[in-house]
Amino acid sequence: MSDVGPVLVVTIKDDPTADMVIVELHDRGVPVVRLDSGDFPHSLSIAATITSDGVEGSITTPSRTADLAKVRSLYYRRPSGFAYPHLNEQDARFAVTQARYGLGGVMASLPGCLYVNHPNRIGDAEFKPSGLAAAAKAGFRFPPTLVTSEPDAARAFIKRHGPVIYKPLSAPLYRIDGVSCTVKVSEVTADEIDDAVAATAHLLQKRIDKRADVRVTVIGDQVFPVRIDCDLLDWRTDYSKLTYSVVTPPPQIAESLHAYLAHFGLVFGAFDFAVDRQGRWWFLECNPSGQWYWLEPETGLPMLTAMADLLERKTG
Template sequence: MTDTRPVLVVTSLHDPTADVVIRELHGRGVPVVRFDSGDFPASLSVQAEITEHGVKGSLTTPSRTADLARIRALYYRRPTGFAFPHLDEQDGRFAVTQARYGLGGVLASLPGCRYVSHPHRIGDAEFKPSGLAAAVDAGFLVPPTLITSSPDAARRFVRQHGPVIYKPFYNPIYRIDGVSNVVKIAEVAEADIGEGVAGTAHLLQKRVHKVADVRVTVIGAEVFCVRIDSDLLDWRTDYSRLTYTPVEPPAGIKSALHRYMERFGLLFGAFDFCVAEDGRWWFLECNPSGQWYWLETETGLPMCAALADLLERKT
């Protein structure tokens, strides 16, 4: 008997990675309903009832209608935020919160749905301090790290652990002359730390003398490890200078990865490690919605098929 339950793909209109996954699902005959939650309510509507049997109702896009009680899986990628530009600031703020907790609450409560991953769990895992603490608990090596708003504490940390790098907790986009920019990871000297540090929270971390980086993509039970060689502090600043090699992880890494995933309730994670001169892998971060498809095109690793298996619920 053919399973006609659809997969919901929640992401922005321009998401090439989601496009690839949707093509794979279509090729398998799996129905897909794609939408951006940021399109609500202009071109997305929801009607949901809370019944003794759970959430029932429908979600309607310009081209599809999905029965909320028959969703096979939800792939939560990178939707845009809710926006109500036709309202004044106060009414707009109210409408955004109602959309977030209303539509968002419905999407987080679908009966029998497999979430890859659940949006609430993704939100939990996006906090870097939580991720670093969970990494220690999972058994990873984590560089000495300081989170502070104290200039004196920051200077002491640099003196004790230098060389030290600064990392943003989260990277909002800055537009400079109309061009999108982000705050980059950079090495920090004691002399660089001014009183402005007291203005907000900062993350400082001992710099590991690395010989390479590794991106590990975990998709359900599958683990894909790719070594990334470059001469860059942050390999994401220049993809043209990278070379890629599939590798096997050292002993203990796979089990630690799954412990980390279970801690947050994730079915997908993009982990970054750096490889020290002695060969040990040091945990840097896990992005619960990280990019991955370019690694498949570079290495041939079957990540898209693994993700489609998870959404189709073959695994």
């Protein structure tokens, strides 16, 4: 692969973290092609040939064209979904499927490309039960957890392990009066469990008596651990209440971080831990597409440099 190939940045239009990475790459003279798969096909096109050497051809945006055989890396962030509002429901469903397996399949098959992260591996790692199973295999300590659709099982778990919190297994956006909202992490009691639990799957987890949270961002071989102090159950509900400090992980944590990422074939991960009153670190989750840049101004950690080095494929 040529060392002058572009970096593909695949994300939505409003992505401040991607903006900063692109500026850094531009300052280094590294070519970048930014695209959102949701722009296909009205302002994004592809012409790819599958050969014995892999995928060849081009992907074209209104301002750039990338040679698929020369893409050095692909930074897969948070692209929007495919949409065909001008088609009827059945035709739109067919078109979305073709776009996903066509454009998506080509972007997942680029020869010689470093994926940060590969979209298929992101999909694997976004399943919370899979993440917890991988955490156990990697040697992390994690809270007792139940995934259930049975009210009696939920009540028994809460009585055994209480206090217990509820977490959504995924976080789709709700719109209330036009405002985007998310389902929050919250404490739940046995008395609150009713037959509605049987309608779908729920994740319940023992609440850790924590004194702090830690976000550990792993970018390639580099580890950036930041302690987050606040009095919130979920620190993501109010960033104005947070204070930050750089910490050193316990010795076994660093090894487990890389083992976890290797399990899923990832080179980037945003890990969340709870630190209890005894100083023990409890694995909560790893987001393979997590936010990270906001921590750099707060701590001075060179995370942007690390990400740009990784995407540039700079060594030494």
